[in-house]
Amino acid sequence: MNSLLSHKFVQIVVLCILFSVTVVLSLFYGSKSMSFVMMWQAFFHFDSENMDHLIIQTSRLPRVIGALLVGAFMAVSGALMQGMTRNYLASPSIMGVADGSVFVITICIIFLPGASSMTLIIYSLIGSALGAALVFSIARMLPNGMTPLTLAILGTILGTFLNGISQALATYFQVSQNISFWYNARLHQMDPTLIKWTIPFAIVGLLLAFAVARSITAISLGDELANGLGINLLEVKALTMLSVVILTGVSVAIAGNIPFIGLIIPHITRILVGQDYRRIIPYAAVVGALFLAWSDIISRFLNYPYETPIGVVTALFGVPFFLYLIKKKGGWNI
Secondary structure, three states: HHHHHHHHHHHHHHHHHHHHHHHHHHHHOOOOOOOHHHHHHHHHOOOOOOOHHHHHHHHHHHHHHHHHHHHHHHHHHHHHHHHHOOOOOOOOOOHHHHHHHHHHHHHHHOOOOOOOHHHHHHHHHHHHHHHHHHHHHHHOOOOOOOOOOHHHHHHHHHHHHHHHHHHHHHHOOOOOOHHHHHHHHHHHHOOHHHHHHHHHHHHHHHHHHHHHHHHHHHHHOOHHHHHHHOOOOOHHHHHHHHHHHHHHHHHHHHHOOOOOOOHHHHHHHHHHHOOOOOHHHHHHHHHHHHHHHHHHHHOOOOOOOOOHHHHHHHHHHHHHHHHHHHHHHOOOOO
8 A cells, every 4th residue: 555655656746847847848948048037037026028028928838838738638539539439540630520620610710700719619619529420420321431440531531621611711701810820730829818718618528538437448348348337338428529529629729730649649548557548548638748748849949940830740750650550450440
């Protein structure tokens, strides 16, 4: 018992150190490096007329907080999708969920140009649900439509289709500049107000994820086993998709469409902690948060002093991993 408590304590200390280092480095480095003294003054002796203080408080702090949150939400969404569908290629960015959010946000910006932060979040959630519903509905109508490779192809095709319509609409209605944020995922444009509004939704999404974690472990081993354990498959899958829709919707609302986090982080987490989703979900949140925050830091140095789009950095890790999964597992379920 003492050994277990000691192990948990060490884990908590290590995580606190990792998160602290991540936040500090994210605040320090960018197109302009900040000193520790400057950062201290920005927090404890804030001067609204000091440009460096404003950069730290209104740009870099929301940026790192947003990166940590979005990384956690997308990783948990991916873990839930992979467990529920037993599909090692499932993720919000590949299965059309994130693309649905961007599509509906585009419509919102065109027809409701003065939309509030809450309205954008609601439309993003509706878009997530739309994207997921379209992909799974079409898949069920096709022979072998629910296999991992087929679902991934369907999600990619549908996502490309929705993006094409979105960009066509944006060009026609001359709002391309307004919606570029949601396509290119510029973390440096984080809106602190939007982040605050997403927190209640995210809490609901995470609570749902933890609530279904035990059942998802059983479902990931087969529907027959889950039925044998008395699990209501329809109810659990509905709650799981609701969690995925919420977490993906708020992520896209905050930061735009960032690919591959929900694909690769759950696999890394399963290697670390095994197949129990009661452990996978919290660990995926931690690993996903750190992954995106460090990807953001890396993006500032790849073409210094200019920033590389965060989607490019995640793709540098995600594309090889995606190809590796296809080569290793083929078109079969996990």
